Amino acid sequence: MSDLLSPTLHWLGQAGFALRSGETCVLFDPYLSDLCLRVHGLHRTVEAPVRPAQLGADLVLVSHWHEDHLDLDSAAEFVAAGARYLVPPSCAARLIGAGIDPAAVGAIRAGESVRHGDVSVIAVPARHAVPGFLTEDAVGFLVDLAGTRTYHSGDTDYDRSVVAAAGGEPIDVALLCVNGTGGNMNAWEAAALAAQLAPRRAVPMHFGMWSASAYGPGSTLDPEVFADLYRRLRPGADVVVPRLGHEFAVRG
Numbered sequence: 001m002s003d004l005l006s007p008t009l010h011w012l013g014q015a016g017f018a019l020r021s022g023e024t025c026v027l028f029d030p031y032l033s034d035l036c037l038r039v040h041g042l043h044r045t046v047e048a049p050v051r052p053a054q055l056g057a058d059l060v061l062v063s064h065w066h067e068d069h070l071d072l073d074s075a076a077e078f079v080a081a082g083a084r085y086l087v088p089p090s091c092a093a094r095l096i097g098a099g100i101d102p103a104a105v106g107a108i109r110a111g112e113s114v115r116h117g118d119v120s121v122i123a124v125p126a127r128h129a130v131p132g133f134l135t136e137d138a139v140g141f142l143v144d145l146a147g148t149r150t151y152h153s154g155d156t157d158y159d160r161s162v163v164a165a166a167g168g169e170p171i172d173v174a175l176l177c178v179n180g181t182g183g184n185m186n187a188w189e190a191a192a193l194a195a196q197l198a199p200r201r202a203v204p205m206h207f208g209m210w211s212a213s214a215y216g217p218g219s220t221l222d223p224e225v226f227a228d229l230y231r232r233l234r235p236g237a238d239v240v241v242p243r244l245g246h247e248f249a250v251r252g
Contacts, residue, residue, distance in 0.1 A: 005021050005022045005146050006021070006146070006249060006250070006251070007019060007020065007021040007145055007146050007148050007150075007249070007250040007251075008020050008021075008247050008248065008249055008250065009150070009173065009175075009203070009242075009247065009248055009249075009250060010245075010246070010247045011205070011242035011243065011244055011246065012027075012030050012031070012032065012048075012049060012050070012244075013031065013046055013048070013049065013208065013209050013244060014029070014031050014068050014069075014205070014206055014207075014208070014209040015028065015029040015031075015063070015068070015069060015152075015154070015155065015175075015177060015205050015206050016028060016029050016030040016031050016032070017029075017152070017175060017205070017242075018030075018055055018057070019143065019145060019150055019250070021118075021145050021146035021148075022146070024058055024117065024118055024119060024145065024146075025055060025056050025057045025058055025059075026057070026058065026059045026060075026061065026119055026143060026145065027055065027057045027059070027060045027061065027078075027083075028061050028063070028141065028152045028175065029061070029062055029063055029068075029069040029070075029152070029154070030052070030055070030057075030060065030071060030074065030078075031048075031067075031068045031069065031071045031074075031209070032048040032050065032051070032052055032071060032074045033048070033071050033073035033074050034073070035067045035068075035071055035072060035073040035074075036067050036068050038073075039067050040067070042068075042210050042214055043210070043211070043214075044209060044210070045208065045209065045210060045211060046208065046209065046244060049244045049245050051077070052074045052077040052078045052081065053077050053078070053080065053081040055078075055081075056081065056082075057078055057081070057082075057083040058082070058083060058084070058116070058117065058119070059083065059084055059085075059086060059116050059117075059119055059121075060078055060083050060084070060085045060086070060087075061086050061087070061121065061141050061143070061152070062085065062086075062087040062088070062091050063088075063126060063138055063139055063140060063141065063152070063154025063155060064088060064090070064091065064126070064128055064135040064137070064138035064139070064154060064155060065088070065090045065091045065094055065135060066130075066135065066155065068209065069154070069155065070087070070091050070094060070095070072094065072095070072098045075095055075098060075100050076098075076099070076100065079100055079101060079104045083104070084104050084105075084106065084116065085100070085104060085105045085106065086106045086107075086108050086114060086116065086121060087105065087106070087107065087108065088107065088108065088109065088123075088137035088138065088139055089107045089109065089137055090135070090136075090137050092105050092106070092107040108121065108123045108139070109123060109137060109139070110123050110124060110125045110126075110137075110139050110165070111123065111124075111125075111165075118145065118146070119143060119144070119145050120143070120144040120145075121141060121142070121143055121144075122141070122142040122143075123139040123140070123141060124139060124140045124141065124142055124151075124162065124165040124166050125139065125140070125159070125161045125162055125165050126138040126139050126140045126153065126154045126155065126156035126162065127156050127157045127159040127161070127162065127183075128154065128155040128156050128157070128183045128184070129157065129183050130182055130183040135155075135183075138154055138155065138156070139154055140152055140153045140154040140156060140162065140165075140166065141154070142166060142171075148172040148173075148250045148251060149169060149170065149171050149172050150171070150172060150173050150174075150175065150250060151166050151171045151173070151174045151175065151197065151199065152175045153166075153174070153175060153176045153177050153185075153190075153193075154177070155177055155182070155183060155184050155206065156177065156183075156184065156185065157183060157184065157185055157189070158185050158189035158190075158192060158193055162193065163193060163196050163197065166197060167196060167197050170198075170199075170200070171197055171198075171199040171200070172199065172200045172201065172250050172251050173199055173200065173201040173202070173203060173250045173251075174193075174194055174197055174199035174201070174202050174203065175203045175205050176190045176193060176194060176202060176203065176204055176205065176226075177190065177204075177205055177206035178190045178204040178205065178206060178207060178220055178221075178223060178225075178226045179206045179207050179215055179219050179220060179221055180218060180219050180220040181215055181216040181217070181218055181219045182215070182216060184206060186218075186219075186220040187204075187220035187222075187223075187225040187226040187229055188220075188229055190204065190226055190230075191226055191229035191230040191232075191233055192233070194230050194233075194234075194237075195230065195233040195234050198234070200238060200251060200252065201238045201239070201240060201250070201251070201252050202226075202230055202237065202238070202239050202240075203239070203240050203241075203242055204223040204226040204227070204239075204241060204242075205242065207221045207222075207223060208221070223241045223242075224241065226239075227239040227241060238252045240252075
């Protein structure tokens, strides 16, 4: 595969990533506004690395409706730039309710698959239980692009159903939440999931957007803890700790 088509990932912060191959761009859970400040009083500790329209996204995948994943304040700009959303039904309803053209919104449920151009998307289960903020249709994603497979966990606790659904064919890179609070895996659980999925490359996510206190007591926000634990379970495992503004290859 030529370098031009070799897929790369660019961290957008929290659970947000841009997956690129050639002219194709797929986004996972992009949060680029201050919506969470307006709704929940949560201050970003880092500036958004890019404007929505600058990404040139073809497809925006959203794992669930929580505001740091479904960024309604950025949605119109994404769609105006030509992007289409593929999201769980609860997210689709919120996007359309916010004035987004229904033609730019597609719904997907766990177990379903969709083809969009040269991108194949499979929605897989996620278990994201947050009292008062129910997300019954939360999902993770398996995305096949240019001969590679990317797994994005979305927000999820460790669950055997996640392992069973995501662990079929080989995964090139697994993007895994590690913060350990708010219905998410902690670093130990994420390392255990990674060890069972055995991706070629593992990437921790869902840290660094808020202050440590905003993530809540008991959070595991140091991505190096995940990296160390995973390498203990799989000696020699390839781990990339993402940095804003840093692009890395899907395959090492």
